Ligand SMILES: *[C@@H]1O[C@H](CO)[C@@H](O)[C@H](O)[C@H]1NC(C)=O
Ligand SMILES: *[C@@H]1O[C@H](CO)[C@@H](O)[C@H](O)[C@H]1NC(C)=O
Ligand SMILES: *[C@@H]1O[C@H](CO)[C@@H](O)[C@H](O)[C@H]1NC(C)=O
């Protein structure tokens with residue numbers, strides 16, 4: 457997917473309302489220097505952060521996302537598109553043109569232009585009732601590379617070997633072998649309360665296995681303790 461410079465974004469659907477509204481967002485796709493695992497590199501990110509902002513909408517809402525391509529770095533692709541985790545959990549029934557992958561569902565968005573993603577959430581939500589719905593309950597898992605996408609792609613075309621990520625990020629923080637000890641992401645919880653974690657795999661290639669050290673799930677077990685997420689999958 458990096459071949460097409462397609463960004464992955466997590467769309468959090470909170471099931472709290474029954475009447476649909478149209479919710480409008482703006483999103484800038486920019487080049488920024490980031491060091492989520494202690495290694496500084498130029499990036500292509502939505503609104504300057506990784507993970508990008510969360511889009512909170514309610515069940516039944518439709519969204520309009522004015523996506524502004526402000527990419528300038530000659531070291532990376534300057535045209536882009538956004539894949540809304542769609543084929544792996546978020547469905548775009550009748551709006552496949554909004555699904556994101558460049559050259560598959562749409563032409564990439566050219567630099568200095570805006571593309572409007574417009575789609576209905578069509579009653580899609582996580583699952584079940586909501587215990588807490590704050591940002592702190594979102595867990596994103598992502599693989600992270602130290603080389604920029606065109607380099608990774610060229611290396612693949614030359615050798616046929618798929619690059620291995622340098623680190624894995626949990627909520628945008630991680631460490632690589634012999635790198636600096638970047639503080640890990642922390643999710644503060646209160647003992648005795650039940651929490652709902654919304655887990656997103658913002659990954660391009662690897663499967664992710666997630667477990668919580670020394671913790672077991674309570675009576676409301678939804679899936680097993682060790683959880684394997686396919687790329688682009690979400691779970692809560
Ligand atoms: C992205 O940043 C722009 C400009 O600061 C802001 O107006 C917009 O609300 C942000 N988008 C999201 C989804 O948070
Ligand atoms: C985008 O706009 C900026 C500012 O006007 C300009 O410097 C740049 O050349 C434009 N990029 C492209 C690819 O047209
Ligand atoms: C969403 O659910 C409501 C209530 O059940 C129903 O009336 C509506 O048709 C559904 N919308 C879609 C797009 O499925």
Ligand SMILES: *[C@@H]1O[C@H](CO)[C@@H](O)[C@H](O)[C@H]1NC(C)=O
Nearest residue numbers: 621622631632633634635636
């Ligand atoms: C990490 O550092 C150790 C000790 O210096 C070294 O043996 C090892 O090869 C290093 N690993 C990597 C991946 O650089």
Ligand SMILES: *[C@@H]1O[C@H](CO)[C@@H](O)[C@H](O)[C@H]1NC(C)=O
Nearest residue numbers: 640642667668669670671672
């Ligand atoms: C998990 O429990 C074991 C045994 O009590 C302990 O040695 C280990 O440090 C704990 N791990 C964490 C991450 O707290």
